[in-house]
Amino acid sequence: MSAVVIQILILGLLLLVLPAVIGGLCARAYDGGGRLIFRWVSGQFLLWAGFQLMCVPMILRQQSLSRLALCFGAYGAILVFFAVALEIRHRKRGQVPAFFEPMKERTKKKVPESAVLWAVFAGGLLFQLVQAVRLAFDDADDAYFVAVASLAESSDQMYQLSPYGQGEMELDFRHALAPFSIWIAFLARVSGMRTVVVAQVALPVVLIAMAYGIYYLFSCSLFPEQGGQRALFMIFTELLVLFGNYSVYTSETFLIGRTRQGKATLGSIVVPFLLLLLLVLLRYLQKGEKVPISLYLLLGAAGMAGCLCSTLGALLSCMVIGLCGLCGAVCYKRLRLLFSLTACCVPCVGYALLYVFVK
């Protein structure tokens, strides 16, 4: 029992605490960047981007998961060091962005209705998190993605053993360039929790919460004044997710049913986060203010995270960043924006070219 508690604590540290600390590096990406949820999400994207950068070359060179875990651990430690140093520096200067929205910004008139709406939303979210543990979603693709993670964790080899039957296999470039399953194996290796439990139970709980965290950040950007509007937005979002099974292809179906597969994370977390960052970017353009470098950094990281989730992620990330850049450059007559956003897409283009080259 105590071993299980320790495993849960380590997973909590890896999936909640570390990203929240590392996210401090991007706290100044926009005026709501100090929010704990934004720190958590953006920290996770920085970690995913680094994972992708390290993992793909190591897979291609057929190196071990242990070695990758070591390198990624060092990367995480460096990010934590810089995030803590930055936090201390800002605290000394008294410029710490607030974790939670300051009370003074809140509407003075208490609206009991909004509390009820938030309670409804929280109930719906809790229901979904409980269902993620209680219900199993039968999807044959798990036979590849989860088995690859299980095999990597147990054999210490990445994409070298066949997930379906037996023996070794030729490197499957399409999947090896988007090694989300190896990230699951890494979590299982470090936490000591069985890979299948990490994939089928722990990740859905964390990633569903993260998806709603991103929608919450959307609500904060779309409705700057607090009150019932944000809560109502979250309830409608929740309803659209809960009733999003109008076809088996929707990102909502993937979020709730197939969370442990990278493509689900691409559609329901990476793409919405990219859109959120682009909304922030467009707001800077609207106000005629300078766009902070940390926002571009996050856009690049989100693109890389898209590549980690799926090989198609490279194309989708570039498409969404490119089209927004084009629209922004035309509408605001800021052609220089295109250069900055092109730079954000360079890693994705690199992965796309690598895929075309090795395919």
Place this chain on the structure above:
Amino acid sequence: MWSSVSGAFRDYMGTGLIGICFLVSLVYLFLTEKRKHLRILFLYMPFCFLALFFNPLFSKLVYRMAEDEIYWRVLWLLPMTVTIAYTFVRLWGEIGQKRGERAARILGLCLAGIVAASGSFIYASPSFSRAENIYHMPDAVVEICDAINVPGREVMAVFPLELTQYVRQYSPVTCMPYGREMTRGEWAILHPLKDEMEKEVIEMEKLVPLVREYRCHYVIFRPGQKVEGNPEDYGWARFGEIQGYTVYRDPHEELVIPVMD
């Protein structure tokens, strides 16, 4: 190409009612939203995505680079959830200002009803079932794998097709002569052992040499499986019955447990 792309769009949109909600939201925002940055995100970008999606050159390019069966994923770029939710909240606020809180509440309930009626409840999907254990795997797979595994080495076992997709997720040291690839029509190749195992009546005379050819330690028969011939007559030992599945051990293939240092 056009029929394939439009088919992908139709399949993605399902009944199309949520698509209509999205379209109505776009029209509403086109008429009422004045802020340029929101117009770009909610109007111009979705329009460009759709234009690209239906563009034959673009679809040809993606079809060539990736697989044609995943082209619909481009539609994930449409911010449908955020756009519909934002529009509904705007409508709610507008009605609240013009007609009062009571009207806004009624509208909110109506809009929630529209979403519920237009979509399909995700947990009603037949793919969901009560998890039998913390691994979200069938109990049969967990118990069989735990029973047949030996420490420090792999074992080879033939499973009924319906269990193959779970085995290596739960136990990477359990190997199989064939796996999930046999369950997908376009991937399934001729596999004599699979063909024999999936027959209504398995003939031991044909099965035994195939099991030995693939060097299997264990064979698992599904509940109620009809078998012609007695497995024990071929030297197989009945290992046990687990969750209705009968497990046989073929001693022809040695299963030496490695000495652990």
